Amino acid sequence: MKMSPYHLAALAVVAIDGLNAVSIRGPYSSSPDYMYGGVLDSRGKHWIVKVPLNTHASTAIEAEAGLAPVLMERLRHGQLPFDIMRPAGFAPMETGRAIVYPRPLGKSIDFDDLSTDQAHELGRTLATIHQLEPTTITDAGMPGYDADMVRKRLLTELHDANAAGNIPAVLLRRWENAIENSQLWHFTPAVVHGDIASDNILWSEGHVSCVLGFGEAHVGDPAQDFASLMSGLDESLFDAIVESYRNSLNSSIDEYFFTRIVLLSEIALARWMMFGIRNQDPAIVREAEGMLDELAQDVASDPDLAPGPVWNVDSLEDGFVPEVADDLTFSSAPSAE
Structure with missing residues (x-):
């Protein structure tokens, strides 16, 4: 239209x-x-x-x-x-x-064009949203999910995407292993914005002046708001966001927070494919399938990214902030239920 x-x-x-x-x-x-x-x-x-x-x-x-x-x-x-x-x-x-x-008031800025100070400001903004009382969302009729519900919904979404489209087997095994590893899903549900994109964040004089796009808000996994940032931002900017986010929280992030960010950033490709299928847009479907194939090749060729028994981002000591995203490496760990 x-x-x-x-x-x-x-x-x-x-x-x-x-x-x-x-x-x-x-x-x-x-x-x-x-x-x-x-x-x-x-x-x-x-x-x-x-x-x-x-x-x-x-x-x-x-x-x-x-x-x-x-x-x-x-x-x-x-x-x-x-x-x-x-x-x-x-x-x-x-x-x-x-x-x-x-x-x-304010104008949007492409996240790639953020200064380090603005990246810190974005991290503080995310912390503010995540620390809202969950009733802020649920009292307005928005959904709330505990950790186990988040995991089960993600697994259902993955199976639906595989049934409707073409997810490479190496990715399907990799994602299923992570979702089924209950160790990764011990987090305190928080208010999640759900659509952290540059056009939903408005800036004025270096500060976030307005946040739009709360239509996807819910209570769930706070890692979701970081998935698009990890996949689309320069490492130094992402690290600056994380640094201010952690410093602005009243509590510590959970041990597998970064693992879930990686998982969700990868599954976003399957969601993009499903968007194309639902809207009968073959160009989007082809683009998503191409990105899925590229990721599958990367996983298949790198032993550290191999699918089983399960992959994890190395857990972080409390208070540690990686200097670059490369400090978050993958390692194999046994699956646990």
Whole structure:
């Protein structure tokens, strides 16, 4: 579905009673899940229109809108140092409802372009989210999973992906071994953002000014919010994020936190393949399968990445921060139940 900026502006007029749109404004962009556009009203107020492009995106928009009042309450009580989306109205569409909200302060920055100080700021932001009371999420109707539920859901997701697509056998064994190793899944469930991406983090004067995209929020494994960062960031930036994250927590991370980050960053390729299958996008499916094949070749050719009996990231002493991500090496360990 393709929409012009003027079409998006018209949705804002439908969503906000009495809004008199006078011009379109940026940002105007799109992703596989959403389209975004801006509109300026006659009083000089800048609005953002966010349009879901599929059922999953529509569900996420509704979830974020439902969570917003609870997060606003936390913001008023000083528990959040950043702003959030403030829903102002909705416009019906075939794919669900477009949401309209005042444009928040700040601009997104590609994570690869972060400075070390900004990476530290992102780590502190993640720690703030993860240390919210779990009832912040569950009281708004968002899901909560304990460690065993996270593991079982991940195994079901993996089997569904294997049934629907083409996961190389060496990866399937590798991932199943890790998921079935109960030692890896002893963690305290925490509030998880669920979609840590550069366009969901807005910056102003070097600080995180607003966090968007809470539609995937839940109580679960905090390692999930680091998976995309490990796979997509320069090592020094990732290490800076981890350093500030650990220093900002009121408790220690669990022993196998980094192991699960690696696991989830790899399984993200299977999730990308499933996204392509669900949306009948053969280009995405081919891309995901190519990345899966490349990872499978790396695993098959490197003894330290071999699939069995199970792989682990070397556990860390409390307080240790790796100088580079290479310090997190793989080693074999016996499977335990």
